Amino acid sequence: MSLSKLIGVRTDEVQAKRERRKEARPGELLDAALDLFVEKGFAATRAEEVAARAGVSKGTLFLYFPSKEELFKAVVRENISGRFKEWNEEFQAFEGTTAEMVRACMTIWWERVGATKASGITKLIISEARNFPDIAAFYQQEVIAPGQDLVRRILKRGMDRGEFRVLDLDYATFSITAPMVFLIMMKHSLGACIPQDYPLDPQRYIASQVDLLLDGLQVRK
Amino acid sequence: MSLSKLIGVRTDEVQAKRERRKEARPGELLDAALDLFVEKGFAATRAEEVAARAGVSKGTLFLYFPSKEELFKAVVRENISGRFKEWNEEFQAFEGTTAEMVRACMTIWWERVGATKASGITKLIISEARNFPDIAAFYQQEVIAPGQDLVRRILKRGMDRGEFRVLDLDYATFSITAPMVFLIMMKHSLGACIPQDYPLDPQRYIASQVDLLLDGLQVRK
Amino acid sequence: MSLSKLIGVRTDEVQAKRERRKEARPGELLDAALDLFVEKGFAATRAEEVAARAGVSKGTLFLYFPSKEELFKAVVRENISGRFKEWNEEFQAFEGTTAEMVRACMTIWWERVGATKASGITKLIISEARNFPDIAAFYQQEVIAPGQDLVRRILKRGMDRGEFRVLDLDYATFSITAPMVFLIMMKHSLGACIPQDYPLDPQRYIASQVDLLLDGLQVRK
Amino acid sequence: MSLSKLIGVRTDEVQAKRERRKEARPGELLDAALDLFVEKGFAATRAEEVAARAGVSKGTLFLYFPSKEELFKAVVRENISGRFKEWNEEFQAFEGTTAEMVRACMTIWWERVGATKASGITKLIISEARNFPDIAAFYQQEVIAPGQDLVRRILKRGMDRGEFRVLDLDYATFSITAPMVFLIMMKHSLGACIPQDYPLDPQRYIASQVDLLLDGLQVRK
C-alpha cells in the first residue's frame, strides 16, 4: 500500500471524523440544552454550561445558534417529531377492541415518548409557556392538537363500535391525555428531585389509570 | 409579661397599628410575588417588579425578606394551607354515596383552590421543584401527602361500603389528583398565554372527568 | 443650638450634597463620555471607562442611560446648545462693517465653541456619521443648517451693502465654515496626538484665514 | 543568483503566476479594507467582512496580515502615494500665472485624489489618528508635510513674481489645503450618509473656493 494511500486514508478518516463532528455539533448542543433546560428551566441554564456539556466552548454554541432563545426554540422544534401520522396508521390498522387500543396507546406512548428524554420538552413548555407565547402556540398546533385528534379518533371508534358509552369527545380526550401529562410533569419535577419521597412507578401508574379509565371506580351491577 | 405590654395602652395601640402595617406589608409583597413567580418563574421575576406591584420600594422588599430565594420560600409557605383537617371533618360528616363524595371533592376543590390564586402555587412548585428541592420536599409533606391521604380515605370508604371495586389504592388516588393538577398546570401555562387556541372550560372538564372516573369508558353490560 | 438643629444641619448638608450628586450624575457622565468619545471614538470607548472617569461604577452609568448608544446620543444633544438665535441677534445689532462682522464671527466662534470641549462633538460626528445616520441627520438640522444660515445672512449683508462682491451664496458660506471645521478636526486628531509635528496656532490660523478670505491672495491693482 | 533563479524557466513561470496571485490577494484585501475602514471606522470593521468582500476566507486574511492593526497600517501605507515629486515637476514646468496654478492645483487634486477612493485615507487617518499615533506621525511626514511644501512653493512663486500679496506662508497654505480636506471629510461622512440633506457639488464648491481665495470677499476699489 502506497504512502499516499495511507495518508489518504488517514486524511479521509480524520476529515470524515471532522465532518461528522461538524454535522453532529448542533445535535450535541441540542441534546445538552434539552437536558439543562428541563433540569433548570430556561433562565437558570447558562449558555456556557450547555456548551461545556456538549464538549465545546462558549463561542461555538453561538456559531450554530444565534442566541440562547433561538437555541431554546431549536430544542423544542428538534424534539417535536410529528410522529402522529405514523401512529395514526398504526391505530388505523389495529384490529383488537378499542379498550385494547386505549391500553396500547398509553403503554406505547410511555415507551416511545414518556420514558425518553423527549418528554422533558412537555415539562419545559408548560413551565415556560408564559415567557414564550409563540413557542406555546407552536407547540399547541404541532403537538397538542394532533395528539388530541389521535385520541379523539380512538374514542370515536369505541363509540361507533358500541364499545364505549356516548361521550363528550371534546373533554373525554383529557381523560387519556391528562394522566400522561401529569406523569411527565411529576417525572421531571418532584420525581426528579425527591424520588425517595415521591415514589411513582410509571408502569403501575399507567396500569391503574387504564384500568379505572375503562371500567370506572364503581362496581358493576 | 413583656416590656411592651407594661408600657401601657397608648403604646399598645401605636404598636398595634405599626404592626398591622408591618404585618400588611409582607402580605402585599407575598401576593405580588406569587403572581409574578407563577407568571414568569423564579428566575425571570425581578425583585424590583415585585416591590413595584406591592407599591413599595425595592429596598423595602429586602427589609422583610433577606433574599429573593427567601421570598420564594415564604411565598410557598404562606400559600400552602393545611386545610385538610377541616376538609377531613367535612368528609367525615358526609352522608351521601361515595360517588357523590368524589364529585363533591373535585368540585369543591376547584371552587376553593383550583379557581383561586392559590392554585398558582402548584404550578410554581412543579415548575421550580428541581431548583428548590427542599421546597419540593416541604410541599410533598405538607400538601401532597395529606391530599393523597384524604383522597385515599374517600376511595377506601367506597371500597368498604361496597360501592367501589377493589382498587390499588396507592395509584388509584392519582385518578383523582392527576386531573386536578393537570387542570391547574394548563390554566397557568397554555391556558394563560394562548387562551384562544386552548379553550378549557373547568366546569365541563371536571364534570367529564368525574363522570368517566366513576363509570369508565366502556358500556355496562 | 439644639442637637436636632445640629443634626438637621448636618443632614441638610449631606442631603444637599447627595441630591447635588444625584442631579450632577448625568452631567458628570456626559462630560466623561464626551472626553472619551472624542479621544477614542464610539466603539473604542468602554462604558466602564466612562463610568470610572465620572467616579461611579459601571452599573450607575446604565441607571441614567439605557445603553451606550443612548449615552452617545445624549452627549451629542447635550452639547448642541442652540445658541444660534442668540448669535443671530448679536449680529443683527452689529453696527460695524461686514468685514468686521466676518472677523468677529470667526473669532467669537473660536472662543465660544472651537476652543471648548464642545468642539469635540463636531469631530465626533464627522468621524462616526456613517455609523449613526440618525445622529448625523439630527446634527445637520440642528447645527449645520442654522450655522450655514447665520453665515449666509452675514454674507448677504455684505452684498446688500455693497461691501462684498456678488457671491454664490450657497457655496461661499463654505469659505467661512470650512476653515473652522478644518481647525476643529485637526485640533482633535493630528493636533492632539502629534502636537510637536503638527503645530497649529488657532489665533494665527484664524487671522490668516480671515485676512485672505476678505482680500484674496492676489495683489490689488 | 538565487536558488529559484537557478531552477529554470518553468519554475520561474509557475512562481511568477503564483506570486502574481499571491501579490494580487493582498491588493484585493487592502481595497476591501480601505472601503470598510473608511465607511465604518477601524473598530466597527470586522475582519470577516473584509475577507468576504475580498472574496477570501477569514483565515486567508490573517495569512497576509498578522493582525487587524497591521492590516490597517498596510492600508494606509499602500494608499499613501508620494506623488509629490511628480507633481512638483509638473508645477516646476508650469508656465501660466500663479493664480492659474492655484486653480489647477485644486482642480487636479480633486480629479486625481479627492474624487478617487484614495481620498478615504484622509478621512480614515483624521478619524483614527488618536488611536494610531504612529500612523498619524507617518502620514504627517509622508503626505501632509510634502503637501504643505508643494502648496507653499506655489504661494511663494506668487509672492516672488509680485502676483500675490505678502503672505504668512506657514498659515496661508491652509487656505488651500483646508477646503480640500473639508471637502473630503464631508464626502465621506455627512455627504455619504445623508446626501439628500447635505448636497455638496464638488466642482461648484472648488470653483467657489478658488474664486474667493484669489480675489477675496470684498469688492476691489
Place this chain on the structure above:
DNA sequence: TATGAATGAGGCTTCATTCAT
C-alpha cells in the same frame, strides 16, 4: 421603617485570532 442611588458579580454575545485539515 422606608427609600432609591449605587454597586459589581455574572450572563449573553461578539469577534480577532488560531490551527487542523
Place this chain on the structure above:
DNA sequence: CATGAATGAAGCCTCATTCAT
C-alpha cells in the same frame, strides 16, 4: 496556500443586594 471550525478574552448590560439618608 486556503479554509472555516473552534476558541476565549473582552465588552455590554442586568439585577439582586447594600447602605446612607
